[in-house]
Amino acid sequence: MRRKYVRALSTTALAAVMVAAAGCQDTGGSTADSAKCGGKIAIFGAFTGDNAGLVIPSLNGAKLAVEQHNTAKPDCQVTLQEFDTQGAPDQATPIANQVAGDQSYLGVIGGHFSGESDATMLTYQAAGMAMVSPSATRIDLSQKGVKSFFRVVGHDGTQAAAVTAYLKRQNAQKVFVIDDGSAYGAGITAELGKLLGPLQVSTDKIQERQNQFDATVSKVKSASPDWIFYGGYTREAAPLVRQLRAANVTAKFIAPDGLYDTAFPEGASGGAEGAIVTCPCLPADKAGGTFAADYQKKYNIAPGSYGAEGYDAAKIFLDAFEAGKQTRADILEFVRTYDKQGTSKYIKFDANGDVDPTKVVIWAYQVKGNEIVPLEELKIS
Amino acid sequence: MNFDELFGHLGQHTVDGLAKGAIYALIALGYTLVYGVLRLINFAHSEVFVVGTFAVLGVWTAVGLENNPPVAQAALFLLLGLAAAALASGGTALVIERLAYRPLRRRNAPPLVFLITAIGLSLVIVEILGQLLPDTLGGTMTTLFGRPRQVVGMPTIIESKPLFTIAGTSITNVQFITLIAALVMMALLDWFINRTKYGRGVRAVAQNPETAALMGVNQDRVIMLIFVLGGVMAGAAALLWSMRTGITQNELGFVLGLKAFTAAVLGGIGNLRGALLGGLLLGVVEVYAATLYNSSWEDVVAFVVLVVVLMFRPTGLLGESLGRARA
Numbered sequence: 195m196r197r198k199y200v201r202a203l204s205t206t207a208l209a210a211v212m213v214a215a216a217g218c219q220d221t222g223g224s225t226a227d228s229a230k231c232g233g234k235i236a237i238f239g240a241f242t243g244d245n246a247g248l249v250i251p252s253l254n255g256a257k258l259a260v261e262q263h264n265t266a267k268p269d270c271q272v273t274l275q276e277f278d279t280q281g282a283p284d285q286a287t288p289i290a291n292q293v294a295g296d297q298s299y300l301g302v303i304g305g306h307f308s309g310e311s312d313a314t315m316l317t318y319q320a321a322g323m324a325m326v327s328p329s330a331t332r333i334d335l336s337q338k339g340v341k342s343f344f345r346v347v348g349h350d351g352t353q354a355a356a357v358t359a360y361l362k363r364q365n366a367q368k369v370f371v372i373d374d375g376s377a378y379g380a381g382i383t384a385e386l387g388k389l390l391g392p393l394q395v396s397t398d399k400i401q402e403r404q405n406q407f408d409a410t411v412s413k414v415k416s417a418s419p420d421w422i423f424y425g426g427y428t429r430e431a432a433p434l435v436r437q438l439r440a441a442n443v444t445a446k447f448i449a450p451d452g453l454y455d456t457a458f459p460e461g462a463s464g465g466a467e468g469a470i471v472t473c474p475c476l477p478a479d480k481a482g483g484t485f486a487a488d489y490q491k492k493y494n495i496a497p498g499s500y501g502a503e504g505y506d507a508a509k510i511f512l513d514a515f516e517a518g519k520q521t522r523a524d525i526l527e528f529v530r531t532y533d534k535q536g537t538s539k540y541i542k543f544d545a546n547g548d549v550d551p552t553k554v555v556i557w558a559y560q561v562k563g564n565e566i567v568p569l570e571e572l573k574i575s
Numbered sequence: 576m577n578f579d580e581l582f583g584h585l586g587q588h589t590v591d592g593l594a595k596g597a598i599y600a601l602i603a604l605g606y607t608l609v610y611g612v613l614r615l616i617n618f619a620h621s622e623v624f625v626v627g628t629f630a631v632l633g634v635w636t637a638v639g640l641e642n643n644p645p646v647a648q649a650a651l652f653l654l655l656g657l658a659a660a661a662l663a664s665g666g667t668a669l670v671i672e673r674l675a676y677r678p679l680r681r682r683n684a685p686p687l688v689f690l691i692t693a694i695g696l697s698l699v700i701v702e703i704l705g706q707l708l709p710d711t712l713g714g715t716m717t718t719l720f721g722r723p724r725q726v727v728g729m730p731t732i733i734e735s736k737p738l739f740t741i742a743g744t745s746i747t748n749v750q751f752i753t754l755i756a757a758l759v760m761m762a763l764l765d766w767f768i769n770r771t772k773y774g775r776g777v778r779a780v781a782q783n784p785e786t787a788a789l790m791g792v793n794q795d796r797v798i799m800l801i802f803v804l805g806g807v808m809a810g811a812a813a814l815l816w817s818m819r820t821g822i823t824q825n826e827l828g829f830v831l832g833l834k835a836f837t838a839a840v841l842g843g844i845g846n847l848r849g850a851l852l853g854g855l856l857l858g859v860v861e862v863y864a865a866t867l868y869n870s871s872w873e874d875v876v877a878f879v880v881l882v883v884v885l886m887f888r889p890t891g892l893l894g895e896s897l898g899r900a901r902a
Binding site: 244399403405 | 577583584587588591592595721722724725727728729730731734747820821827830831861866869871873874
């Protein structure tokens with residue numbers, strides 16, 4: 195009797211835990227029943243998981259844009275449906291099939307990372323949906339002949355050039371280059387290596403979800419560089435930089451936008467102090483209009499990485515709805531010919547879906563305590 | 576292939592590998608103990624370790640530990656962390672046994688059911704740490720354990736400094752403590768299993784549960800004991816891990832658990848000394864492989880070594896035994 199009771203209880207407890215854990219996956223807006231104007235768009239990216247801190251500002255920016263629109267135009271309601279991919283291509287693919295197959299979705303914001311964008315762009319192209327990425331920066335994404343992929347952010351070629359120029363200005367002599375083997379990290383690191391030439395003394399590759407970096411630390415110590423470049427995301431960078439510092443490596447640390455996430459200094463417990471993070475994204479106060487103030491008011495925090503870009507991406511679709519576009523094909527055409535000042539930059543796409551490189555502004559930020567503060571604008575030449 | 580680096584600093588890489596492997600070895604003990612007695616691979620053991628790291632993190636945050644505290648304070652907080660981790664990990668292991676495995680055992684469930692239960696439990700604990708705790712505790716959780724699901728840094732409790740240098744190979748204080756602590760824990764456990772009354776009970780149940788029961792050994796108590804012992808070892812590993820790497824995350828356990836399980840198999844699963852040997856060997860092989868090429872290859876090389884070893888010694892380096900032969 196008692197045994198049965200215990201068993202039933204434990205089974206129930208387990209089931210309850212599983213249900214609780216499985217719940218709250220995503221929160222969607224309400225379905226708006228709109229007649230002529232408005233419609234439904236999807237946004238996908240790493241809204242939870244290791245590197246969510248990099249993507250959340252963009253999601254919030256997009257939500258802010260939609261909310262402002264819906265308040266201003268009560269008869270033109272737009273629904274923004276969130277899909278959390280945790281940044282993983284294998285999770286983004288089924289979502290892409292679902293969104294592409296549901297004709298009520300007229301456009302998609304994303305992917306936020308290069309890997310998930312790469313994995314899903316053909317699906318969205320086949321469905322004739324415009325895909326506007328706020329933050330996927332890998333160069334070749336726009337060079338694969340996919341006609342429905344656009345991004346409101348500069349690609350890694352520009353960023354790598356800015357990093358190289360910065361390192362040369364800082365009189366760097368030996369740069370040790372490390373990447374995480376991801377679509378984004380390996381891409382920008384390879385690009386940087388080409389530009390750095392002989393300044394790059396040595397390289398190493400780590401793997402995603404790695405925790406212990408003894409071998410990398412030894413290699414860095416043997417090469418005794420004055421700068422370390424890391425292409426990748428927060429999950430691995432935080433323990434890596436911490437272990438480098440623990441081993442008394444004093445070389446300066448520089449990384450592209452993948453680490454523009456306060457989880458990086460927090461996870462490194464002081465190890466990231468002084469690290470430079472570059473980003474093709476503007477500091478909040480430099481963004482146009484009232485965006486920064488509105489964002490601050492709504493979320494009670496300054497817009498971090500890609501907040502303005504997320505806002506811009508949503509704005510493109512909102513403008514399309516306002517212009518009365520109601521089919522995927524019309525919206526795709528509208529995005530292709532979009533030509534307007536955005537919050538982050540002037541937005542007009544070239545034939546590949548990239549914004550004009552001269553309009554792209556790269557900023558260097560620096561880690562101070564648990565904050566990432568703007569340092570200076572990076573000139574490419 | 577970076578042979579210059581590997582052979583130029585071979586001693587250094589060996590020491591790095593041994594320190595890395597010492598933690599694998601401590602976790603591997605949990606797998607080996609349970610397997611030795613129950614012939615069950617407790618895949619939830621990696622999460623027992625993760626719970627330990629969270630306990631260390633919570634205690635250190637609660638007492639307001641900052642980077643590089645004075646030595647006396649560091650020693651006190653290390654002991655505090657050890658107590659918390661041992662309690663949390665041992666407790667988790669015990670709860671797992673009571674809630675999940677014992678009911679199955681009572682019904683004579685087939686081995687596969689145990690295995691799938693273990694994997695399921697492992698996922699459940701990962702999600703409890705990642706979702707249920709943050710949702711129920713709210714702000715307290717974030718204050719104590721950092722952002723849910725993301726990698727969380729802990730304060731540096733001991734600043735890593737070279738302790739002594741032999742022929743160009745420097746051993747840092749952190750590496751030294753890790754290795755010595757792991758060896759001491761190991762020796763204690765070995766003594767406990769081979770020399771005490773309780774240990775005799777464990778070996779008896781491992782050899783022949785029915786006969787042991789006839790001789791008056793309480794099987795349930797022995798099984799609880801091995802789960803707690805494995806948990807305490809995982810707790811010690813969690814403390815050393817926190818001191819050495821200073822990070823944790825709800826999903827940390829998967830890779831580490833896999834490595835520790837590999838170490839256990841490499842040394843001969845069910846064999847305590849085998850777990851130590853397997854863990855250290857695995858750590859060294861990984862560091863060598865990562866140095867020779869890069870870190871993406873360390874897992875590949877580690878598993879190739881495992882396969883090769885098992886080809887020639889199918890029961891692992893030291894053979895499977897927990898009391899069957901001399902350990």
